[in-house]
Amino acid sequence: MTEHFTGNFTQQEAIPEEGIKAALEVLQSGRLHRYNLVGDEPGEVSLLEQEFAAQMGAKYALAVASGGYALACALRALGVGPGDRVLTNAFTLAPVPGAIASVGAEPVFVGVTEGLVIDLEDLADKADRAEVLMLSHMRGHICDMDRLMEICDGAGIRVVEDCAHTMGAQWRGTWSGRHGVMACYSTQTYKHVNSGEGGFLISDDDDLMARAIILSGSYMLYERHLARPPVEAFEAVKYVTPNVSGRMDHLRAAILRPQLGDLERQVARWNALYRVVEEGLRGTPGLTIVERPEEESYVGSSIQFLLLDWGEGQVEEVIARCAARGVELKWFGGAEPVAFTSRYDSWRYAEAERMAASDRVLAGIVDMRLPLTFTQEDCEVIARIIRAEVGAVFQGG
Numbered sequence: 395m396t397e398h399f400t401g402n403f404t405q406q407e408a409i410p411e412e413g414i415k416a417a418l419e420v421l422q423s424g425r426l427h428r429y430n431l432v433g434d435e436p437g438e439v440s441l442l443e444q445e446f447a448a449q450m451g452a453k454y455a456l457a458v459a460s461g462g463y464a465l466a467c468a469l470r471a472l473g474v475g476p477g478d479r480v481l482t483n484a485f486t487l488a489p490v491p492g493a494i495a496s497v498g499a500e501p502v503f504v505g506v507t508e509g510l511v512i513d514l515e516d517l518a519d520k521a522d523r524a525e526v527l528m529l530s531h532m533r534g535h536i537c538d539m540d541r542l543m544e545i546c547d548g549a550g551i552r553v554v555e556d557c558a559h560t561m562g563a564q565w566r567g568t569w570s571g572r573h574g575v576m577a578c579y580s581t582q583t584y585k586h587v588n589s590g591e592g593g594f595l596i597s598d599d600d601d602l603m604a605r606a607i608i609l610s611g612s613y614m615l616y617e618r619h620l621a622r623p624p625v626e627a628f629e630a631v632k633y634v635t636p637n638v639s640g641r642m643d644h645l646r647a648a649i650l651r652p653q654l655g656d657l658e659r660q661v662a663r664w665n666a667l668y669r670v671v672e673e674g675l676r677g678t679p680g681l682t683i684v685e686r687p688e689e690e691s692y693v694g695s696s697i698q699f700l701l702l703d704w705g706e707g708q709v710e711e712v713i714a715r716c717a718a719r720g721v722e723l724k725w726f727g728g729a730e731p732v733a734f735t736s737r738y739d740s741w742r743y744a745e746a747e748r749m750a751a752s753d754r755v756l757a758g759i760v761d762m763r764l765p766l767t768f769t770q771e772d773c774e775v776i777a778r779i780i781r782a783e784v785g786a787v788f789q790g791g
């Protein structure tokens with residue numbers, strides 16, 4: 395009998411009881427706005443920021459309305475504006491070039507390797523074209539951060555890290571997000587903690603963080619933040635920094651606090667699922683596993699493999715055959731953007747030079763989510779189905 399998978403690839407786990415209880419208390423208080431505080435109560439948002447900063451070993455943290463907002467806020471804090479160029483990954487999701495475009499700047503795309511990380515040779519070649527790199531750790535793949543920082547420091551490029559897929563991941567024991575001058579996270583439902591929408595910015599830089607806090611819509615209430623730079627840092631920027639409202643509220647913060655506390659355990663669960671799929675796919679003819687470097691400790695909330703040098707029709711056939719058996723694969727190589735997948739040439743507001751080596755990789759990237767509602771047995775079934783269907787199409791040639 396043909397095996398079918400019946401699980402749901404977009405079903406996340408319930409919010410932990412502790413978060414639900416804290417959220418109810420916020421609702422009962424009626425005080426949802428982050429600055430709606432009584433007496434000297436710190437409020438859920440400030441506590442969340444303090445806890446996240448401590449968890450990441452960062453001096454400062456700011457909770458905001460979304461990951462995309464955090465990216466644009468970081469660019470604004472860095473003074474990126476109309477006509478400026480910003481280096482970024484060719485392999486990423488639409489909110490990344492979108493954040494660059496939202497401040498009137500232009501993305502300069504840097505290629506992707508078969509390891510699905512930014513091509514450091516291409517980065518070195520393009521290093522003289524911009525003063526900021528928005529580095530997307532796309533799908534959780536972390537490049538050689540030591541080499542990347544060497545290139546960027548050498549060229550005077552400031553790095554903003556997009557850690558939407560690397561919250562809880564590390565490069566040689568350093569948290570992802572602690573190499574650049576600022577780092578951005580998303581707490582949107584499909585990332586590593588879930589508040590529906592939301593995001594974080596972290597930094598050790600007094601001036602940048604003071605600007606980011608004012609930008610986020612703090613008015614002159616910034617003193618109430620617990621994970622903020624000293625008041626003097628605000629004095630220098632408070633009259634010249636526009637308010638671009640994008641605050642987080644107490645309700646979402648209440649939901650997030652227990653989830654952050656549980657992150658390490660969740661990462662271990664994701665990685666257990668990831669390893670089952672990876673092992674199940676290993677050795678499939680025509681399929682390339684994306685090997686993870688030893689220096690990287692990743693969060694396997696999704697898995698990618700490559701169907702390198704396959705014809706478009708064949709990749710489409712694999713996707714369709716897997717879908718018919720309940721396995722939802724996404725293809726990043728399609729000419730037409732579908733759901734969350736798109737290619738750098740899909741963003742037609744941005745000029746892009748063709749990159750042949752990257753195009754070859756992008757054309758072969760197949761992606762699959764691994765929600766924590768799946769069991770290891772589910773992952774065995776999924777891997778068997780992919781293996782069989784890739785094999786069938788590959789042999790059919």
Ligand SMILES: *Cc1c(COP(=O)(O)O)cnc(C)c1O
Pocket residue numbers: 460461462463486487489490530531532533556558559579580581582591592593
């Ligand atoms: C989700 C995501 C973002 C944006 O986060 P939102 O909270 O949805 O705005 C940015 N970059 C990447 C790589 C993402 O996956």
